[in-house]
Amino acid sequence: MRLLVCGGAGFIGSTFVRLRLGDQGDAVTVLDKLTYAGRQENLQDVLDRIRFVHGAIEDPLTVADAVDGCDAIVNFAAETHVDRSISGAEAFIATNMQGTHVLLEAARERGLRYVQVSTDEVYGSIESGSFTESSPLIPSSPYSATKAGADLLVASYFHTYRLETVICRGSNNYGPYQHPEKLIPLMILNALAGDPLPVYGDGRNVRNWLYVEDFARGIGHALGLGQPGEAYNCGGPDECENLDAVRRIIEWAGTGTTHGGGTRSAQGHTATTTSASTGEPSGPEMAYSTGLRAARGRHAPPPEVRLPLQRQRLLRAAAGEFAERGYAAASAASIARRAGMSKATFYAHFSNKLACIVALVDRANEVVAGAMAKAARSAGITDAAARIHAGTRAYLNAIAEHPEFARTLLVEIVGAGPTAMAKRDQGMQLFAAILDAENAAAARRGLSPRFASPYDSYAIVGGITELVSRHVRLGEPQNVLELGPVIDRLIGGVLARGT
Numbered sequence: 332m333r334l335l336v337c338g339g340a341g342f343i344g345s346t347f348v349r350l351r352l353g354d355q356g357d358a359v360t361v362l363d364k365l366t367y368a369g370r371q372e373n374l375q376d377v378l379d380r381i382r383f384v385h386g387a388i389e390d391p392l393t394v395a396d397a398v399d400g401c402d403a404i405v406n407f408a409a410e411t412h413v414d415r416s417i418s419g420a421e422a423f424i425a426t427n428m429q430g431t432h433v434l435l436e437a438a439r440e441r442g443l444r445y446v447q448v449s450t451d452e453v454y455g456s457i458e459s460g461s462f463t464e465s466s467p468l469i470p471s472s473p474y475s476a477t478k479a480g481a482d483l484l485v486a487s488y489f490h491t492y493r494l495e496t497v498i499c500r501g502s503n504n505y506g507p508y509q510h511p512e513k514l515i516p517l518m519i520l521n522a523l524a525g526d527p528l529p530v531y532g533d534g535r536n537v538r539n540w541l542y543v544e545d546f547a548r549g550i551g552h553a554l555g556l557g558q559p560g561e562a563y564n565c566g567g568p569d570e571c572e573n574l575d576a577v578r579r580i581i582e583w584a585g586t587g588t589t590h591g592g593g594t595r596s597a598q599g600h601t602a603t604t605t606s607a608s609t610g611e612p613s614g615p616e617m618a619y620s621t622g623l624r625a626a627r628g629r630h631a632p633p634p635e636v637r638l639p640l641q642r643q644r645l646l647r648a649a650a651g652e653f654a655e656r657g658y659a660a661a662s663a664a665s666i667a668r669r670a671g672m673s674k675a676t677f678y679a680h681f682s683n684k685l686a687c688i689v690a691l692v693d694r695a696n697e698v699v700a701g702a703m704a705k706a707a708r709s710a711g712i713t714d715a716a717a718r719i720h721a722g723t724r725a726y727l728n729a730i731a732e733h734p735e736f737a738r739t740l741l742v743e744i745v746g747a748g749p750t751a752m753a754k755r756d757q758g759m760q761l762f763a764a765i766l767d768a769e770n771a772a773a774a775r776r777g778l779s780p781r782f783a784s785p786y787d788s789y790a791i792v793g794g795i796t797e798l799v800s801r802h803v804r805l806g807e808p809q810n811v812l813e814l815g816p817v818i819d820r821l822i823g824g825v826l827a828r829g830t
């Protein structure tokens with residue numbers, strides 16, 4: 332079979348690709364955007380045997396190129412982290428819903444078979460018993476809502492166009508190559524580092540655990556044997572409370588570390604007790620304890636992988652602590668606790684609280700400058716004013732997507748003292764330099780030179796920073812984009828001065 336596997340560089344997709352190349356001898360094209368969750372390294376051992384297309388499923392041209400010559404589409408591509416969907420659902424709507432629509436259209440135009448990889452989270456929570464495929468869809472987070480929306484769209488393509496669609500809903504997967512933001516790898520990493528193991532709420536949520544190869548095999552069966560128009564639940568042989576799942580990791584790791592119950596938010600998470608249903612075409616094979624052992628080798632990454640991840644988590648926790656408690660009240664211990672790590676791990680990364688906030692500002696500068704540079708380069712915008720608008724919009728978008736940066740950058744920094752302030756200024760100069768470079772390039776092409784003054788760029792960035800700062804102090808950092816009209820006026824003012 333010639334397969335287009337979307338999201339094949341992720342956790343489950345890469346496992347599926349490896350199985351299909353080995354078991355079935357399929358010809359595989361992987362289409363993957365390589366978001367933070369996708370890594371080409373997940374496919375390293377098979378890269379020379381597949382065609383890899385780097386791109387987004389919501390881009391019809393990329394999809395048309397990738398799907399060329401394929402018999403079927405299997406769609407794993409998704410934004411998958413519940414907490415991230417709660418902080419901002421935009422990417423979830425674009426990938427999980429719009430992307431699915433683009434793929435369905437591609438399948439419809441070419442008459443291809445289509446498998447949608449979905450999740451039991453679309454059913455929401457249940458007090459007792461198991462979900463079946465005819466249970467109502469009651470998603471409880473933006474993640475599961477977008478997955479449910481995509482499932483309904485897939486079903487509609489079967490009913491409306493008789494497209495050969497099959498939906499496969501898996502329970503909680505675990506195994507090699509899973510991103511360490513998810514429960515099991517996070518706990519394993521913490522256990523191996525001797526850090527505390529934080530769990531959601533009281534840890535009494537019951538989950539069904541499915542070893543990733545079992546799910547991948549189930550999806551393969553659905554692809555080959557599934558009835559068009561059907562949905563199949565896919566569950567594992569083990570069900571246990573989160574706390575128990577974590578306890579078994581502690582036993583297995585043999586570190587004697589304790590869990591820190593109640594340190595993570597339970598918002599939007601479901602307590603599911605899905606099990607393999609009647610419609611599931613192959614039985615799962617791997618029990619949780621055996622699967623853990625199989626996952627272990629891959630969950631002990633070398634320092635060059637582990638340390639940046641720890642640092643990232645500490646920075647996220649620091650941003651949260653500074654935002655909620657202020658610079659003065661946050662301590663190294665509280666930041667470490669929030670990150671689910673020990674104080675020793677904090678000090679292994681930062682000499683003190685100030686070093687941590689400086690690192691946070693560096694990271695924020697990096698994110699914002701990257702977004703601005705990308706927008707300023709964006710194809711098709713040749714007019715200097717339009718490029719400035721695009722750059723400043725990107726600046727805003729970046730801080731809207733990372734409110735924690737906005738807060739720390741623009742408010743708490745003041746409390747952190749001169750080093751952090753100096754970093755903030757460096758950041759602003761960097762943003763201004765990007766705009767200046769754009770202006771200079773525009774001027775060289777004979778476009779209006781009136782934007783070429785460094786002062787103007789700096790004024791725009793500085794003005795925006797002040798505005799956002801004021802807005803953030805009022806406690807609504809998530810609404811910085813509403814400042815759009817004010818910013819337009821600000822930019823307009825600078826532009827007018829040049830005429």
Ligand SMILES: NC(=O)c1ccc[n+]([C@@H]2O[C@H](COP(=O)([O-])OP(=O)(O)OC[C@H]3O[C@@H](n4cnc5c(N)ncnc54)[C@H](O)[C@@H]3O)[C@@H](O)[C@H]2O)c1
Pocket residue numbers: 337338339340341342343344362363364365366367368369370386387388389406407408409410411425426430448449450451478500501502503504505510
């Ligand atoms: N992990 C679980 O426990 C679980 C359980 C049941 C169902 N699922 C579903 O299985 C699928 C895969 O989950 P996973 O855990 O492997 O996720 P993952 O986050 O590890 O991988 C997702 C992959 O999709 C890619 N991607 C994201 N947005 C894209 C876009 N717009 N265009 C192209 N590629 C894009 C990412 O780069 C990544 O490689 C998802 O649809 C998820 O909803 C996951």
